[in-house]
Amino acid sequence: MSLERFIxxxxxxxxxxxxxxxxxILSSRIRLARNIKQYKFPTLFTNxxxxxxxxxxxxxxxxxxxSTLGNLELLLMDELQPLQKRVLMEKHLISPxxxxxxxxxxxxxxxxxxxxxxxxxxxxxxxxxxFPGFQLSEALNIANEIDDWLxxxxxxxxxxxxxxxxxxxxxxxxxxxxxxxxxxxxxxLTQQMNxxxxxxxxxxxxxxxxxGEGSEALGNIFQVSNQITLGKSEKDIVEDLKSVVSQLISQxxxxxxxxxxxxxxxxxDRVFRSYGILSxxxxxxxxxxxxxxxxxxxxxxxxYLKNISKNILNELMILTQPGxxxxxxxxxxxxxxxxxxxxxxxxxxxxxxxEEIGG
Amino acid sequence: xxCQECNQRPAALHFTKILNGEKAEFHLCDKCAQEKGDMFMLxxxxxxxIHNLLAGLLNIEPxxxxxxxxxxxxxxxxxxxxxxxxxxxxxKVGRFGCAHCYQAFEEQLIPILKRxxxxxxxxxxxxxxxxxxxxxxxxxxxxxxxxxxxxxAKEEFERAAEIRDEIRLxxxxxxxxxxxxx
Ligand SMILES: [Zn+2]
Ligand SMILES: [Zn+2]
Numbered sequence: 001m002s003l004e005r006f007i008x009x010x011x012x013x014x015x016x017x018x019x020x021x022x023x024x025i026l027s028s029r030i031r032l033a034r035n036i037k038q039y040k041f042p043t044l045f046t047n048x049x050x051x052x053x054x055x056x057x058x059x060x061x062x063x064x065x066x067s068t069l070g071n072l073e074l075l076l077m078d079e080l081q082p083l084q085k086r087v088l089m090e091k092h093l094i095s096p097x098x099x100x101x102x103x104x105x106x107x108x109x110x111x112x113x114x115x116x117x118x119x120x121x122x123x124x125x126x127x128x129x130x131f132p133g134f135q136l137s138e139a140l141n142i143a144n145e146i147d148d149w150l151x152x153x154x155x156x157x158x159x160x161x162x163x164x165x166x167x168x169x170x171x172x173x174x175x176x177x178x179x180x181x182x183x184x185x186x187x188x189l190t191q192q193m194n195x196x197x198x199x200x201x202x203x204x205x206x207x208x209x210x211x212g213e214g215s216e217a218l219g220n221i222f223q224v225s226n227q228i229t230l231g232k233s234e235k236d237i238v239e240d241l242k243s244v245v246s247q248l249i250s251q252x253x254x255x256x257x258x259x260x261x262x263x264x265x266x267x268x269d270r271v272f273r274s275y276g277i278l279s280x281x282x283x284x285x286x287x288x289x290x291x292x293x294x295x296x297x298x299x300x301x302x303x304y305l306k307n308i309s310k311n312i313l314n315e316l317m318i319l320t321q322p323g324x325x326x327x328x329x330x331x332x333x334x335x336x337x338x339x340x341x342x343x344x345x346x347x348x349x350x351x352x353x354x355e356e357i358g359g
Numbered sequence: 360x361x362c363q364e365c366n367q368r369p370a371a372l373h374f375t376k377i378l379n380g381e382k383a384e385f386h387l388c389d390k391c392a393q394e395k396g397d398m399f400m401l402x403x404x405x406x407x408x409i410h411n412l413l414a415g416l417l418n419i420e421p422x423x424x425x426x427x428x429x430x431x432x433x434x435x436x437x438x439x440x441x442x443x444x445x446x447x448x449x450x451k452v453g454r455f456g457c458a459h460c461y462q463a464f465e466e467q468l469i470p471i472l473k474r475x476x477x478x479x480x481x482x483x484x485x486x487x488x489x490x491x492x493x494x495x496x497x498x499x500x501x502x503x504x505x506x507x508x509x510x511x512a513k514e515e516f517e518r519a520a521e522i523r524d525e526i527r528l529x530x531x532x533x534x535x536x537x538x539x540x541x
Contacts, residue, residue: 035458037458039457040441040442040456040457041442041454041455041456041457041458043452043454043455043456044442044444044456044457122454144485147485148488151487151488151489152488152489155489155490156487156490157458158486158487158490158491159458159461159462159482160482160494161480161481161482162461162472162480162481162482163482163484163485164482164485165455165458165461166455167454167455168453168454168455169455169468169471169472169475170475172461172472172482173476173479173482173483173484174482174484174485176484204477213364213365228475228476228477228479229476230472230475230476230479230480230481230482230483231476231477231478231479231480231481231482231483232479232483232484233483233484233485234484234485237484
């Protein structure tokens, strides 16, 4: 398969860089956790109950009564190859938990992959809407529509006092987790994250790296999300997150300005070195790839690099994960082979940019 | 001891997982435990034993770990009648068994919810349309019944009759809703 075709098939619409504030906010996500009243939660449910949950959702999906998002497709986890599940996970459409652990897990995907409904994960139903850029309210609106559409026939587990009942008490109430994926190279380079993360935590929000292990944030990409789900309305949760993220955006922008003023040539050097590595490497580990991709994306946003699409960071952060590399290679790869394959994929992708500039 | 996940922070949670008879020990810091939470707190896996993990996350006193209680003086076991999950199981697994567990453990749950949700224990968000409709109706009926009592007490019988008709109307709406919802 040509790389271009592979990318076109692999890329979901949330990875594009068209959304508002997309120089800093890569994507916005809303997740609503719901359970069906008459069945035990996934921790304890019987196989028959699990099947009934899938059946209920399947019936709704086949009705095709929800047209805004195009055709919906239901995938059963048991029928997917491990690699296919891994790819869905790397695209953030399903959780590792659904891919690896759930019995009778399934998911519903919309054509553009902006909607994914996980079935029989930790809760019976988890509605997820994933949009490019800073679009939390928009994502919440769609998630609510899907929620209302499902609720027409499904009796949710709901309690007047504590709201939507979830498997884990950390999700009860609204069942809402709102999050944004942010690219913060300016704040990292100016060493401000160590100060900012605790400040954000104090406001009841959680900041963590999305890629990488432990406390590292590969590619300077962080996720900011709400911690509490009970006691506040959905709108307030989203508005509170939005206001903190807006401040984060303006701090990142001033950090970038400061960098341009104080170390212009050093920054330009860094951007072009990384550009050189990505265009010429023959072996590259995910850590180095992430660092260079972040530099190049910063270089694009700060206009050191022109005529390169901004999508490159979002796209390549996903497409150079082990699952995608193996899918592109058409078979399993050992770690060292992955690093070679990663290098060639990145190089070819960079070449596509140059061709577009040339012609 | 250092956390085996990040090799940076001191390990705060120590537990053993037994899989296929193999014993594996875990030593994690709070942060990594929270991140790995899903992996370790997965319910339902047989032979799964976590000591104190949720207790650590929720900062509650691990009273259930008290060294050997007198078996004849055991406290009453708190259990959900619908799914048979006990409160101790819930603390271990960190997941409820069914929707009814929330009622079964209501008293114990309130302080936990407050701790998890910055002091909140009451829902203040969306109400599902169908079930929600009857919640609103039920609240209205309750209010009207109160008014009815007051009217009768004041011997305003005409007003009382009006209110009674209103209640009847809402009652029939509620019945229709409940039947339609089944
Ligand atoms: Zn750790
Ligand atoms: Zn229960």
